[in-house]
Structure formats: structure tokens, C-alpha cells
Amino acid sequence: MKKIILAFMALLLSFGILSAQEGSSKATLPNVSVKTLDGKTIKASEFSNEGKPFVICFWATWCKPCLMELNAMAELYDSWQEETGIKIYAVSIDDARTCPKVKPLVNGSDWDYEVILDQNSELKRALGVNNPPHTFLISEKGEILWQHVGYAPGDEDNLIKVFKQVLQGEEIK
Amino acid sequence: MKKILLLIFLIALSFNSFAQGIFGGKVTGNFQMDLQASKKDSIIGAEEVKEKLLMNAFTNILYTNGDFSAGVRFEAYLNPILGFDKQYKGAGLAYRYASYKKDFLEITAGNYYEQFGNGLIFRSYEERNLGLDNAMDGLRVVARPMEGIALKGIIGKQRYYWEKVWEREDLGLVRGLDADISLNSIIKSMESSPFQMSFGGSFVSTYDKAEPMYVNNGSYKIELPENIGSAAGRIQMSYNQWSLNAEYARKGQDPNAVNGYIFHQGEAAFISAGYSQKGLGINVSAKRIDNMSTKSKRNETGNMLNINYLPALTRQHSYSLFAMYPYATQVNGEMGVQADIIYKIKKNTLLGGKYGTDLKLNYSKIMSIDKQELNPSTPIGAIGTDGYTSSFFKVGDQLYFEEINFEASKKITSNLKLSFMYSYQTFNPIAFGKEGKPFVYANIFAFDATQKLGKNSLRAELQWLKTEQTYGDWAKGDWIQGTLEYNIAGKFFVAATDQWNYGNKLGEKVHYYNFAVGYNKGTNRIQISYGKQRNGIICIGGVCREVPASNGLFATITSSF
Numbered sequence: 090m091k092k093i094i095l096a097f098m099a100l101l102l103s104f105g106i107l108s109a110q111e112g113s114s115k116a117t118l119p120n121v122s123v124k125t126l127d128g129k130t131i132k133a134s135e136f137s138n139e140g141k142p143f144v145i146c147f148w149a150t151w152c153k154p155c156l157m158e159l160n161a162m163a164e165l166y167d168s169w170q171e172e173t174g175i176k177i178y179a180v181s182i183d184d185a186r187t188c189p190k191v192k193p194l195v196n197g198s199d200w201d202y203e204v205i206l207d208q209n210s211e212l213k214r215a216l217g218v219n220n221p222p223h224t225f226l227i228s229e230k231g232e233i234l235w236q237h238v239g240y241a242p243g244d245e246d247n248l249i250k251v252f253k254q255v256l257q258g259e260e261i262k
Numbered sequence: 263m264k265k266i267l268l269l270i271f272l273i274a275l276s277f278n279s280f281a282q283g284i285f286g287g288k289v290t291g292n293f294q295m296d297l298q299a300s301k302k303d304s305i306i307g308a309e310e311v312k313e314k315l316l317m318n319a320f321t322n323i324l325y326t327n328g329d330f331s332a333g334v335r336f337e338a339y340l341n342p343i344l345g346f347d348k349q350y351k352g353a354g355l356a357y358r359y360a361s362y363k364k365d366f367l368e369i370t371a372g373n374y375y376e377q378f379g380n381g382l383i384f385r386s387y388e389e390r391n392l393g394l395d396n397a398m399d400g401l402r403v404v405a406r407p408m409e410g411i412a413l414k415g416i417i418g419k420q421r422y423y424w425e426k427v428w429e430r431e432d433l434g435l436v437r438g439l440d441a442d443i444s445l446n447s448i449i450k451s452m453e454s455s456p457f458q459m460s461f462g463g464s465f466v467s468t469y470d471k472a473e474p475m476y477v478n479n480g481s482y483k484i485e486l487p488e489n490i491g492s493a494a495g496r497i498q499m500s501y502n503q504w505s506l507n508a509e510y511a512r513k514g515q516d517p518n519a520v521n522g523y524i525f526h527q528g529e530a531a532f533i534s535a536g537y538s539q540k541g542l543g544i545n546v547s548a549k550r551i552d553n554m555s556t557k558s559k560r561n562e563t564g565n566m567l568n569i570n571y572l573p574a575l576t577r578q579h580s581y582s583l584f585a586m587y588p589y590a591t592q593v594n595g596e597m598g599v600q601a602d603i604i605y606k607i608k609k610n611t612l613l614g615g616k617y618g619t620d621l622k623l624n625y626s627k628i629m630s631i632d633k634q635e636l637n638p639s640t641p642i643g644a645i646g647t648d649g650y651t652s653s654f655f656k657v658g659d660q661l662y663f664e665e666i667n668f669e670a671s672k673k674i675t676s677n678l679k680l681s682f683m684y685s686y687q688t689f690n691p692i693a694f695g696k697e698g699k700p701f702v703y704a705n706i707f708a709f710d711a712t713q714k715l716g717k718n719s720l721r722a723e724l725q726w727l728k729t730e731q732t733y734g735d736w737a738k739g740d741w742i743q744g745t746l747e748y749n750i751a752g753k754f755f756v757a758a759t760d761q762w763n764y765g766n767k768l769g770e771k772v773h774y775y776n777f778a779v780g781y782n783k784g785t786n787r788i789q790i791s792y793g794k795q796r797n798g799i800i801c802i803g804g805v806c807r808e809v810p811a812s813n814g815l816f817a818t819i820t821s822s823f
Contacts, residue, residue: 116288119326120363122412128444128460128498130412151578157712164617164673184387185380186573189534190602192505193543197604198620209377209387215331217292217322217822220391223785236822238785241749242712242719 115232119215123180124206126192131205133212134231138176142234142255144248145178145225146202147218150187150194155222158240163200165245175252180205182213182221226251226261235261287327292822294390295319298343300812305770306794307735308811316343320390322357329363345809346393347566349423356421357397368404373397376416378440378464381571382511382530383492383556386420394565397421398436399428410447410460414440420558420567434470434558436569461497468558468569475523477645484523484646490516492528492556492570508533511570513556517646519563520555521594524649528554530572531654543604548597549575552631552652555593575600576626576663579685581708582761583725583741587689588799589628589663597657598628617673625666630658661701664688677714683707694736694799702737704729717751732767735797740765755780761796772796785822790815 120134136143146162148155159179162169169175179202181191188208195204207213216225219238226235226248235251237244255261296318302310317340324333338353339346359372375397378384388395400418407413416438419427427433442462446452472486494511513528534547556569572591575598579585603623607614633650635642642650664687671681689702705728712721723745732739742764747757761774776793797811 116290116326119331120329127458127500129447129458130410130444151580153580160620184573185377185385185571186575187578188380189507189536189545189547193536193538193545193602193604195543196538196540197543197606197622199541199606199618209375209385211375214322214375215290215324215326217290217324219292219294219820219822223822236785237752238787238820238822239752239782241752241755242714243717243749244752246717247752 115228115234117233118227118231119212121212121215123212124208126195126204126206133215136178136203136227136231138174138229140229141174141176142226142228142252143176143178144252145180145227147180147182147207147213147216147221147223149181149183149221150190151183152221154240156198157242158222158224158244159200159202160198161242161245162248163198163202165249166201169249173249173252173256175249177202178205179203180207180212182207182210182218184208184210224248226255228255287325287330289323289325290823291321291323291333292820293319293321294818294820296343297817298812298815300344300814303794303811303813306772306774306811306813307797308794308813311344313341316341318343318346320356330361332358332360334358342393344812347423350393352424354424356395356424366406366408368406370402370404371400373399373421374402374416374418376402376414377571378414378438378466379462379494379496380507380509380532381573382509382532382554383464383494383513383570384416384436384438384440384466385568385571387571392565395421396566396568408448410444412440412442414438414442420569422559422567431471432559433567434468434560436466436468436558438464438466440464456502458500459498461495463493463495465491465493466569467491468556470558470560472560475646477523482646484517486517486523486560487515490514490556494530503537503539505536505538506534511554513554516556516560518555518557518560520557521553521649522643523645524553524643524647526553526649528552528556529654530554541606541608543602545602546599547575547601548599550597550631550654551591551593552595553593553649575628576665577602577624577667581683581706581723581725583727583743584667584683584685584706584708586727586741586798587687587702587704588693589626589665589689590693590799592628592630592662592692595631595633595652595658596628596662597631598626598662600624600626615672615674619670619672622669623667627664628662630660630662632656632658660690661688662690662692671710679712681708681710683710691736696736700731700733702729702731702733704731719749721745721747721749723747729765732765734768738763738766738769753782755782759793763796785820787820788817789819790817792816 118133120132122130122132125131183191222240224237225233228234298316300308300311320337322335334355335357337356339350342350357373359370361370375386386396386398398418403415405413419433444460446458468490472488475484475486492513496509499506509532511530515525517523517525529552532549536545551572554572557567558569559567572593574589574591576589605621607619609618631652633642633652636648640647667685669683673679685706687704691699708725710723725743727741731737743761745759749755757778759776763772774794774796776791778791780789792815795812799808
């Protein structure tokens with residue numbers, strides 16, 4: 090039985106590898122259900138920004154570099170939005186222990202992001218995130234254009250630089 | 263069961279290939295490898311590692327094609343790094359699944375993770391960095407017949423290291439149903455109302471084969487129940503700035519190794535209320551747990567095979583000295599409260615300065631529950647009895663944990679940020695499994711400064727733990743810790759840390775020094791550190807694991823694709 094399962098998996102994998110080689114197409118946001126702060130269900134594949142690219146940041150209330158990143162961007166968010174029309178989805182992977190702290194933290198810190206709850210890490214798993222913070226730049230079609238792991242002061246400058254490149258239609262490595 | 267799973271896999275696959283073709287899909291995934299080489303150090307208690315080099319690694323490969331997805335995770339522990347259970351030794355496919363969505367139905371066969379409500383009666387999850395994984399192996403169906411309604415059904419067995427779970431009769435079968443209803447999505451006139459409400463209910467049942475149990479040298483026979491049921495109901499409401507979230511759960515008779523084989527019914531209640539507006543967030547939570555440890559194998563203790571999740575109602579710290587005495591939920595009974603206040607002093611005010619000031623206050627207190635004996639001749643918790651009686655609102659007389667902490671952070675100039683944190687903790691070592699031992703009272707401080715230097719940055723951190731208590735290996739008096747970290751344009755970093763146990767009255771005043779370098783490009787990250795690690799408890803995402811002392815090299819490579 091185990092052999093059959095393994096053979097099946099190998100088959101599946103080869104499909105995957107073949108398609109990866111064949112396609113110039115990029116991975117897109119999966120059809121995974123997450124929740125908004127007021128408890129409504131939304132699919133990750135429905136994330137959008139009025140026909141413009143957008144950003145997804147994975148974070149948690151207990152993750153210090155995540156808070157540094159979101160605070161640093163919060164100060165620049167107004168001017169970024171005016172200049173580029175950027176939108177940031179802040180996806181919290183807080184579980185049942187810390188999830189009640191998300192809303193007070195978001196409001197208490199005066200953040201204007203679209204805050205999403207991924208309480209059982211389904212979206213985190215689907216996008217291959219290891220540890221937060223993990224930032225994605227997503228095209229208007231939902232394709233993953235660019236990603237970055239970790240945070241160091243100054244990373245936010247790089248993010249907006251890459252975002253502007255995408256707006257101008259430049260290819261991102 | 264395995265055959266059925268496989269069949270469903272194949273059906274899902276063939277259906278998919280007919281429907282959409284197989285070459286249009288996308289592959290995503292991630293990879294992590296940890297390497298450890300530790301040498302003997304009798305002063306800190308690091309044991310010799312016979313294998314010289316230890317390694318944990320895993321990779322997830324997920325394939326998505328429209329509504330179809332499938333994935334595998336390959337894991338290797340050769341041998342497991344220190345702190346991981348030796349039963350993890352080995353390598354193989356620990357996780358595989360296929361999932362298909364059609365109209366309002368979503369079907370998953372193979373392994374999956376799921377949570378009902380707040381997890382009081384069911385949560386299947388993983389925390390790879392702690393070696394925790396209770397993935398289900400079986401079937402899951404999610405139905406969303408209309409917007410605002412989600413129905414879930416699950417059946418399967420839980421992962422148990424590398425055991426072939428379907429061949430082990432002593433590992434129980436878990437079945438569950440959950441319904442979640444969002445009123446505002448169903449009733450169109452309420453859609454944009456400031457009053458938002460959703461509610462849900464769930465039921466979980468475990469079948470765990472049982473033999474009669476004989477105690478008191480065989481003179482007393484206990485008939486153990488084979489089916490164990492639990493049920494929960496929950497509600498979530500918000501009105502403008504106010505919000506409320508509550509869940510109540512009950513569990514039928516479940517004599518097990520954790521509760522000492524008593525027939526007392528389990529009970530858990532959780533309530534959390536909040537108020538928040540721009541610049542201010544307040545949250546108050548309370549909970550009560552009475553005999554709620556639920557596992558799919560009744561004589562199992564420890565972290566594996568948990569069916570439900572009972573989180574600790576305390577702040578989860580990221581500074582290491584603040585996390586030296588972490589509280590762990592007492593699943594056999596506890597009552598607790600926690601409050602958080604987060605406030606931002608506006609910019610361009612006297613206290614706020616040019617950039618504003620962030621303040622956070624957190625308080626938590628956990629007590630035992632009230633336990634009264636059943637009758638004068640039966641001691642509390644006597645095996646095979648109902649154990650005790652407990653009144654719902656009555657607080658027990660034992661303090662388990664209490665903490666107040668305060669944090670302030672402020673940007674001084676556009677390049678300099680300072681933060682300060684203080685905590686006072688009263689720690690009952692019952693959380694370390696040391697019942698009846700004396701408490702630890704600790705004052706803990708942290709100062710943190712980050713200076714941006716063009717594209718680079720320098721961070722300095724000082725932590726200080728002050729306590730009168732020195733009891734030996736688990737309470738070693740005063741500690742001080744300094745860290746310097748230099749980041750080069752978010753690509754490289756170097757860091758040096760010294761954690762000095764200068765107040766250890768009973769033993770060596772050890773310096774736990776550590777040097778780390780890291781390199782980061784896109785989603786690839788490599789980090790190498792060298793130094794000493796004290797034995798202790800590390801906690802990630804609310805779950806804790808004991809880590810033995812080590813002295814040597816540690817490397818981590820992570821990647822996402």
C-alpha cells in the first residue's frame with residue numbers, strides 16, 4: 090500500500106515539476122478562506138487593490154521584527170498611498186491564544202492596513218511561509234511577483250522601491 | 263481506511279486532469295534545515311552528542327491547479343536536534359494530501375489541519391520548530407451552501423511521530439462536526455450594520471479502544487469508556503468599537519493518564535471583550551478550564567496527540583529573560599484573567615513628540631480552580647472516582663502565575679528608536695512540573711535602541727532579571743544580557759550576545775555567549791551561530807518545549823519557493 094501511495098506522490102510531483110518548467114506563469118494567490126477582523130470570511134484569491142498591485146505581510150502579535158516592520162511602514166503608509174496607491178494586507182497568524190490581541194493592537198498602534206486573520210495558518214502553509222515576517226508583492230492578477238523574508242530597518246525603503254518598479258512595468262528578479 | 267483514502271486521492275486527481283489538464287498548475291513550497299553540533303560542557307550541563315552532527319530538515323511541496331491542490335512534506339531527523347523527541351528519528355513523507363473544491367464543497371483526503379472555534383475541543387496543527395505535529399490523517403469535508411454558512415466534517419487519526427497510525431489500535435479515531443454562521447452575511451438588511459454577529463457550534467467524538475483497568479493490586483476494576491464526546495458553542499459579536507467573543511465547552515467522562523483516571527466531566531469557558539478606536543485598544547479576557555486534556559490515546563502524556571488546544575492566558579514574550587519563567591496551561595484546572603491596554607500618544611504633543619509614543623500595559627493572573635472532595639472518605643482525585651466537585655465561579659486558593667508588564671517605545675529622530683519594557687512576575691513552578699516548590703518573584707527590565715545608519719542599522723539591547731530566589735537548576739538568581747546586532751541593508755547581519763548568570767549563589771556564574779551571522783536574499787535565509795545555550799523552555803506560538811543545554815554550532819537554512 091505504501092508503495093502505491095509513494096508512486097502516486099511521485100507521479101503528482103512530476104506533474105508539478107513539469108508544469109513548473111513549462112510555465113512562465115507565476116504562482117497565484119490560493120483559494121484559501123481567511124477571516125477579516127469583524128469575522129467575515131474572505132478568500133485569499135479575492136485580495137485586490139482596484140486593479141493595482143498590492144502587498145501581503147505575514148505577522149503575529151508576539152513577533153518583534155514583524156511589529157517593527159509594520160510600525161515603520163505605518164508611518165510612511167499615508168505618503169506611500171498618495172504617491173503609488175499601494176495597499177497592504179497584514180495577515181496575522183496569531184492562534185487562539187493571542188488572536189484576541191490583534192484588534193486592540195491594530196487600533197492601538199493606529200495602523201490602516203487591511204488586517205486578515207489566518208488563525209490556523211492555512212494561508213501561511215499554502216504560500217510556503219516558514220516564519221514571520223514574510224512579505225509578498227502581488228500583481229493585480231494575483232500573481233506572486235516578489236517576496237522577502239525577515240525584517241531589518243530600511244527594508245521598507247526597498248519594498249516601496251520594488252513596488253514602484255512593478256508599477257512602471259519593470260520585470261522583478 | 264487507507265484504501266479508501268487512496269481511492270479518493272485518485273478520483274480527485276483524475277477528475278482534475280479531465281477537467282483542467284494537469285500542466286497549468288503552480289508549485290509552491292518551502293524548505294528548512296537545522297544543523298547542530300554540540301560538545302560536552304559539564305558546567306552548563308551540555309551532554310556529549312554521540313552522533314557529532316544533528317540535523318532536522320523538512321520540505322513542503324504544494325501543487326495547485328485552480329480548485330485542485332495536493333501536497334507532500336518530506337521530513338528528516340538524522341538525528342533529531344537537541345530538545346526534539348528521539349522518536350522522531352527517521353525520514354520519510356510525513357504529510358500528503360489532495361484537495362478539491364467544487365461549487366460549495368471542499369474535500370480533502372490525506373493529511374490536514376483544522377480548528378473548530380477557538381480550539382477548545384478540536385485543533386489539529388503543527389509547530390515545526392517545536393517538533394509538534396498533530397496533523398489528521400483521514401477525510402475532511404467543508405461545505406459553504408450559502409454565503410455566511412460553513413459546515414465542516416472531519417474524520418481521521420492523528421500523527422504520532424512515525425507510527426503507522428492506521429495499524430495501531432491504541433491510537434483513537436477522531437470524528438467531528440462544526441457549524442459556523444455569520445448573521446450579517448445571511449440577512450441582507452444587516453450586511454452593513456454596525457452590529458456584527460456570528461455564532462457556531464461543534465461536536466467531537468473520539469473512539470479509543472479500552473480494556474478494563476485494575477487498580478489497588480487488582481482488587482478494583484474500572485470500566486473505561488471507549489467513546490469520548492465533547493461539545494462546544496460560541497458567539498462573536500461586535501458593535502462599533504466594541505467586540506465580544508465567547509465559547510463554552512463540555513466533555514463527557516474521559517479517564518486518562520493526564521487527569522489520573524477520574525470520571526469527572528470536563529469543562530472549559532473562554533470570554534474576551536474589547537474596545538478599540540484609533541490610537542487606543544483595550545482587551546479583557548477570562549477563562550476557566552476544568553479537566554479538559556483530551557488526547558486520542560488515553561495513557562499518553564506530554565505534547566503529542568492533543569485533540570484540543572487550551573492556550574495560556576498570559577503574554578507571550580519575545581525577550582529571552584522575560585520568557586525565562588513562562589506559564590504553561592494547567593489542563594486539569596485553572597481560572598485566569600488577562601487585560602491589555604495599548605495606547606498611542608499622538609504626534610506633535612508634549613509627551614508624543616514629533617513621532618508619537620506607543621504604550622502597552624498587560625496584566626494576567628492565573629489561579630487554581632476550587633476542588634472539593636466527593637465525600638469524607640474519598641481523597642480528591644482518587645482513581646476511578648468522579649475525582650472532586652467544583653463550583654464554576656469559585657476561584658481556588660492557589661496562585662499559579664501573575665504578571666504585570668509595561669512597554670513604551672518611541673522614535674526620537676527619524677533614525678533612532680528607543681524602547682523600554684518592565685515586568686514583574688510571580689511564578690509558581692507548577693508550570694515546570696514542580697508542584698509544591700517555592701515561588702520565584704522576578705523584576706525584569708529591557709532597554710532596546712535601534713539606530714539607522716543609511717541603509718544599515720545598529721541595534722543594542724540590554725535585559726536584566728532581578729530576583730531573590732536561587733533554588734538550583736531551574737531558578738538560578740539574577741541574570742543580565744546584552745546584545746549588539748548590526749544589519750547591512752537587510753542582507754547580512756552579525757550579532758553578539760552574552761547572557762550572564764551573575765547572581766547564581768549556588769553554582770558557577772556562567773556566561774552564555776553567542777555569536778551569530780546571517781545572510782538573507784529574497785526568501786532564502788542562512789544563519790549560523792556559535793555559543794552556549796542554557797537549558798530552559800522555549801515557547802513559540804503559545805506552545806513550549808524543553809531545550810537541554812548545548813555548546814557549539816547551530817545553523818539554519820530556510821527557503822520558500
